[in-house]
Amino acid sequence: MCTCLEVDSVLKSFGDNIVLTDVYLCCKPGDIIGLFGRNGTGKSTLLNIIFGTLKGDRSFLRINGQVIKGSAYHTRQVAYLPQHGFLPSYLTVSQVAALYVPKEQVKHFLGDRFIFKSRNNKTAHLSGGEIRYLEIKLILYSQAPYLLLDEPFNGLSPIAAEEIRRHIAESARTKGIILTDHNFREVHKIVNRIMLLDQCYLKEIKDKEELIPYGYYLPPERKE
């Protein structure tokens, strides 16, 4: 039995616009997969299909060899950080932590230097960057073995982004992580696999120079 998350034969279109065709993706614990592609190529769509909040025209999902028939989020095997904020505005940071983080880790979670000073504030009173940092940490502390992060570095300061990269690398020791971001410079430091969505198909990138035509990587002669 494969200890992995596998999504197979994904087909999705919006009206006449086909976004995903025969997409196959396998993520094992220890993988940090960077999913790249131009705007509108279906990165968020694919993550939503895996998580179960969007139904593909055709898709098959297996987690640890078990076929998932309904939405994957019911199994609590997958956690998803959406592009938009998802924290309820009526809860404080401490309340959110108590609802998400295992009891024995709450103190350590709230002791984080970026979270500590705002732990008694309502999430509605936090800045965009603070909310994003909190959301990412909540997902990383989740007990789900597979994490989907949609543009996690959006709105983060360089110091906060560095901290998040460190946390992602730590979490990846026991979890499988798929993340999308346009900020290749941030992402390529931590990913160990790169996938590219192009013209409805998903392909694995073995050499970073294959990303040059897509604008993610500068050709060697332009670096001077």
Next chain:
Amino acid sequence: MIRFRLYYAFFRSTWLPSIFTGVIMAIVFPLTTDFKVLTNETLKNCLLLIPTAGLGMNFLYKELTQKEEYFFFYNQGIGKVRLWAATFLLSASSCFILYQVFRLCVHAWKWIAS
């Protein structure tokens, strides 16, 4: 226990707007014009409208403006249908209990007055 707290947190977020909507609708659209009966009927209508129309309006409001918050509960394995079903049950039973308490107080008052 955590799952109950999640359901309760969502229920709490709907309670006040539902009460507000239910009360406004019960006052604005009275089902009887007899003033003597009005107070009793108004309260009965309030408690009927809170878990139905009040919650219904709240559902529409959340669907239009706060749809992203559902992901907070999805990540804990709780779907939208279960969330609203639990909220409706909690709301309806709270209103039922409140109505029974009110009736008890009215009977007690009548007994003391006599």
